[in-house]
Amino acid sequence: MRWQPAVDGDVVAGRPARFVAAPATTEEASRILRAAAEQDLAVVIRGGGTKLEWGMPPRRLDLIVDTHRLSGVVEHAAGDLITVVRAGTPLGDLDFGTQQLALDSPLPGATVGGAVAAGTSGPRRLHYGAARDLIIGMTVVRPDGTVARSGGKVVKNVAGYDLGKLFAGSYGTLGLITECAFRLHPVPPERAVVLGEAPVAEVGALLAAVRAEQVVPSAVEVDRTGSGPVTVAVLVEGTAAGVRDRAARLEKCLSGATGDLPPWWGTLPWPPDGVGVKLTAALSKLPSLLAAAPEVTIRGSAGAGVLYAHVSSDIPATIARLRTATTRAGGHAVVLTAPEPVRQRVDMWGPVPALDLMRRVKDRFDPGHRFAPGRFVGGI
Ligand SMILES: Cc1cc2nc3c(=O)[nH]c(=O)nc-3n(C[C@H](O)[C@H](O)[C@H](O)COP(=O)(O)OP(=O)(O)OC[C@H]3O[C@@H](n4cnc5c(N)ncnc54)[C@H](O)[C@@H]3O)c2cc1C
Secondary structure, eight states, X not given: OOEEEOOTTOEETTEEOSEEEOOSSHHHHHHHHHHHHHTTOOEEEESSSSSTTSSSOOSOOSEEEEOTTSOSEEEEEGGGTEEEEETTSBGGGOOBTTEEOOOOXXXXXXXXXHHHHHTOOOTTHHHHOOHHHHEEEEEEEOTTSOEEEEEOSSTTOXXXXXXXXXXXXXXXXXXXXXXXXXXXXXXOSEEEEEEEEEOHHHXXXXXXXXXXXXXXXXXXXXXXXXXXXXXXXXXXXXXHHHHHHHHHHHHHHHTOEEEOOOTTTTOOSSOTTSEXXXXXXXXXXXXXXXXXXXXXXXXXXXXXXXXXXXXXXXXXXXXXXXXXXXXXXXXXXXXXXOOHHHHHHSOSSOOOTTHHHHXXXXXXXXXXXOBSTTOSGGGO
């Protein structure tokens, strides 16, 4: 078992840790977390470290559990389109040949566990589903060291507690994910991206036209830098003939052209120290959301109703305006990351209807409140 004194870089959102442990197996992780529980240590899980600054800083921090040794593919059942992967595996390292795990991460270096725990799902979520939809089973180590498993390697498993749904988006506050079983999809033989452009006022009509074409896109992404026009990029996948036909129809309705994936595709619009906000909205209300903040750089999935914004000026007022607009649009505005002085001045999470339920889940999984304490909504 590895359990070492922390060094300079072992910091989470400005809070230095005292120890770092890097288990290589679920059993080792269980022993480490049992020992941490006995000593009442506050624990934060670290995967690729790409989203450690998201959410609020932990109220206290003793031990970082680093997942880099918990890596590799445990199983690839190609005939069943299923894989079991250890949580510390970088998403970029996964290669299933003619099959794929259709989970896009906006940040290079992200691990499987980190992507699931932060609930990040990129452009292709529209067609393949979000992280939580791709998970069919999960192994976790609970804060007291108990190993728990749910789901299985069959897609239609209905038994037991759905840990995948709870742990997706839990920000490491419920326990350590050690393995995930995912459904895979065949790699489509052909793909094409069609790009078009419209002023904000006309983007609603453009998106409606794309929908009316019924081309079954794998992704519909939008990007607007500052007050410029909105770029719309639509990905279609399938057989060569089908893709050609669907791309031609999209070129007409977008008055655009087929090209390469644009450089902004699937990336977040803020720089490393910037203020990053996740916006959700009912699909029909997305155009009004874009119009509500004409000066803010916004990018994301118009097809799934999840956008990301870089707020760079007049920060508290702009966040308040975005929050009002998203509430009107049937969604939420969550500040994912911000420098410390901004965190002091804004409500990172905004109103959360299911807080009581989330508190009960937290109390059940982590009664000592030692896992990333305070990082999640409502001080969870
Ligand atoms: C203590 C604790 C308790 C928790 N309890 C629960 C729990 O009881 N149940 C649970 O499921 N999770 C629970 N979670 C997990 C967590 O709250 C959610 O999984 C997470 O917030 C979802 O994040 P996401 O990035 O996947 O959101 P997104 O999937 O990006 O969703 C953002 C918003 O868009 C909406 N949305 C997204 N896609 C669609 C769509 N296709 N159609 C309609 N609306 C859509 C969503 O409803 C949501 O409001 C818990 C987490 C913690 C820490």
